[in-house]
Amino acid sequence: MVEGKSRIVLALGGNALQANPKDTSAEAQIKTAAETAKSIVDLIEAGHEVIVAHGNGPQVGQIVGTYEAAHQVNNGMPIMPFPECGAMSQGYIGYHLQQAIRQELVNRKIQKSVATIVTQVLVDENDPAFSNPTKPVGSFFSEEEAKKLQAEKGYTMKEDAGRGWRRVVASPIPVDVVEAPIVSTLVEAGHVVITVGGGGVPVINKNGALEGIPAVIDKDFASGKIAEILDADFLFILTAVEKVAINFNTPEQKELREVSIPDLEKYIEEGHFAPGSMLPKVKAAMKFVQSKPGRRALITSLDKAKEGIMGQTGTVVVE
Numbered sequence: 001m002v003e004g005k006s007r008i009v010l011a012l013g014g015n016a017l018q019a020n021p022k023d024t025s026a027e028a029q030i031k032t033a034a035e036t037a038k039s040i041v042d043l044i045e046a047g048h049e050v051i052v053a054h055g056n057g058p059q060v061g062q063i064v065g066t067y068e069a070a071h072q073v074n075n076g077m078p079i080m081p082f083p084e085c086g087a088m089s090q091g092y093i094g095y096h097l098q099q100a101i102r103q104e105l106v107n108r109k110i111q112k113s114v115a116t117i118v119t120q121v122l123v124d125e126n127d128p129a130f131s132n133p134t135k136p137v138g139s140f141f142s143e144e145e146a147k148k149l150q151a152e153k154g155y156t157m158k159e160d161a162g163r164g165w166r167r168v169v170a171s172p173i174p175v176d177v178v179e180a181p182i183v184s185t186l187v188e189a190g191h192v193v194i195t196v197g198g199g200g201v202p203v204i205n206k207n208g209a210l211e212g213i214p215a216v217i218d219k220d221f222a223s224g225k226i227a228e229i230l231d232a233d234f235l236f237i238l239t240a241v242e243k244v245a246i247n248f249n250t251p252e253q254k255e256l257r258e259v260s261i262p263d264l265e266k267y268i269e270e271g272h273f274a275p276g277s278m279l280p281k282v283k284a285a286m287k288f289v290q291s292k293p294g295r296r297a298l299i300t301s302l303d304k305a306k307e308g309i310m311g312q313t314g315t316v317v318v319e
């Protein structure tokens, strides 16, 4: 699938990084990061420039929830605002990824540095997303538990792609990546950069000053945005499913191998992709492919990344 020396933005799913939703420990995420690092370093070893992005849905929800629980036990403990929790999730996940990628580079005697950039992403404070929360964060609950949380805490809870109920928050569209020039300089200098973690910390411009805003940007859109800014050739979106499907989770389920933009437009219209999970991936892939001739996008699972990148599996989005 990847010919010559290409620039690739690789977006890792926050849910996919927590491979087993019943084990949300740091240790489990370290293991997944170590496995994922092998595919990332395969690409680097083959001479490609790789920029790593990642999600944070489960992790940022857990961080927010931990502060809320601590506040209930001890009123002196502040509730931590969402942007701060987003920044913490970038540090937490970025730390695991940069350690895993560094180790894999060392194992293969590749002399490259890897670092995480705490990244802010500009959004529009009038984005209609602020009045229609769609982004699932945190753990999965039963319907009964979800209704209780909704009543007790005022959360908006929605069913997430047949997997259970989750809290949903606003997910505005990324307008610009504040630290993009720094990311570009590091990539040009040959370093491996982890950026737009969790879609970036959402900020608005208040008379020239940046101000964090409670929301979680979809990392698929943020990855597409940084891929366009950096003039990448490929956008790889790695999640929990090997291929995008139509009639997902039904007896008529059909997996898509190579799919064109007009076909995807039709499938979106027919409602095949769940909002907050597969829909943003499909839309981000379409937007990237449409942004310049020759650009391609791949959606596959974290554990099939290698085969996907070799063109053997996954869903490839073409013009």
Ligand SMILES: Nc1ncnc2c1ncn2[C@@H]1O[C@H](COP(=O)(O)OP(=O)(O)O)[C@@H](O)[C@H]1O
Pocket: 012, 013, 014, 015, 016, 017, 055, 057, 161, 163, 238, 239, 240, 241, 243, 244, 245, 246, 247, 248, 272, 273, 274, 276, 277, 278, 279
């Ligand atoms: N049409 C579809 N085809 C495949 N997967 C789908 C579809 N609609 C919803 N999904 C769900 O979307 C999930 C990926 O979204 P999500 O868990 O938000 O990803 P991430 O790994 O980026 O956190 C898949 O694991 C699957 O459960």
Ligand SMILES: NC(=O)OP(=O)(O)O
Pocket: 012, 013, 014, 015, 054, 055, 056, 057, 058, 198, 199, 216, 217, 218, 219, 220
């Ligand atoms: N921020 C974000 O898109 O996270 P997930 O990849 O976990 O959905």
